[in-house]
Amino acid sequence: MSNNPFRIQPPQRQPRDLRKTQQQQQLPAVDLKIQMRMKNVKYKIPVLSGKGGVGKSFVSSNLAMALASSGKTVGIIDVDFHGPSVPKMLGVRGQVLTADDDGINPVNGPFGIKVVSIDFLLPKDDTPVVWRGAIKHTAIKQFLGDVKWGNLDYLIIDMPPGTGDEALSVAQLVPNISGFVIVTIPSEVSTLAVKKSINFAKTINTKILGVIENMSYFVCPADNKPYYIFGEGKGKKMAEEMGVDLLGQIPIEPKIAESNDLGEPFFLKYVDSPASKEFINIAEKVMKLMESNGK
């Protein structure tokens, strides 16, 4: 009998490759064109999720609509290479980007949101495509530096999933990030994912505005009571443990899946729904965080 029945050793924990990160940081990550376009954008907010399937793009798109409906000028960049779904969630899928001598014209979304997405560059069918690193890098640089963003109050950046090197290099291209918003769902693994996101933010010396818990509860039409179907109070507990703000809790509504599948903008169509009202609350918190400290 032995407690180590395998000849193989379990893998060693590998520290993050700090050298690589430092090298990346030494690169002139922000070029002059990006600097020029971005200087008229007041607040730049990347939306992260440590884990797939939590509704990051849904939250990004609907937060953008909530900010725009509050009278702010808003842009959104979708650099989620694994499934760019912002255009669908804003109801502008199938539109194309145009350009003139001054640069690229973003697509005009609901509430006047300026939309640029990796999806606008893809072939129409659903065949998975493979992006090579250099192409991704060029695309993101152009999204930031060649698009005529004009004066914006908020630029929401729907980040690549995860918190690996890919998300890191996207984040490093954006000058003066205001802070990250992290999307999670009620589940034990989400705590680990949020930890990763906090480490990620530390890596590039950027603060975290807070966490949005998606799929928090379901309000049953029969009794109008909330049912915490994936667990109650997890988002709050996790935020307290991690020392980050819980910006809001988005309920599950059947109309959300329906809108997203149909390619209709949920917030615009169901502005009085509980989920939309929570997006308004979150937008107000974000505006207060950004605009009250005069930054």
Added chain:
Amino acid sequence: MSNNPFRIQPPQRQPRDLRKTQQQQQLPAVDLKIQMRMKNVKYKIPVLSGKGGVGKSFVSSNLAMALASSGKTVGIIDVDFHGPSVPKMLGVRGQVLTADDDGINPVNGPFGIKVVSIDFLLPKDDTPVVWRGAIKHTAIKQFLGDVKWGNLDYLIIDMPPGTGDEALSVAQLVPNISGFVIVTIPSEVSTLAVKKSINFAKTINTKILGVIENMSYFVCPADNKPYYIFGEGKGKKMAEEMGVDLLGQIPIEPKIAESNDLGEPFFLKYVDSPASKEFINIAEKVMKLMESNGK
């Protein structure tokens, strides 16, 4: 004005690297030791999901319990490197594998299920570990060839997430796969993920037993009616379109998240719950599919 404002070209669709797959297939994928251990295992069923976050490990673990509660001898191998959670879902997390001269003793789970997991080899804390390809390959070979499985009716294999090369090489190590079970959730992307799984099965000439839709609906305690919170009828429609069987639809129950988080076996603890009853239905369908054709 131009319709092609970017100097960069969208990436080209890349065909699956068939040469590599053929090379892998020419390898003597099944060694003699695996052959020997596996010849007393009647049915080998890998559980796949094209997409993360759909509850693959929950379904694998509870299907295993449903089969075992029906009087079958069952084993389960957990080779989900990104988050091996079968031990937690079976309530045996923290146990260790032991060995003697004849081989490795699997951990004894609920209903006498024999459990082997990547998790039993990991350090106790939650630090993410990096598995190199060669170590993974060795671990899987030992799970199949060195473990004293004995006579089993069913061996459930909780596969790595996705349908990429990693899942492919695991599947190629298992001799005479009976058929895949695919786990999905009601959402539009799941259709694409199931398509990928079907292609995956074709690649290794293996049939698909069917699809299990997880998180299908929520039965509200107030009126006992099902609410299709992520969309109604999607699993059925998708299965029809794809020409695969829908083996069952698992409802959402708050006790599922609770059990999984606490590390308690859901099926064992709540055997009369609607979800557990559906697992029994699914187990009966699987047994009929496997045992009625005399294979």
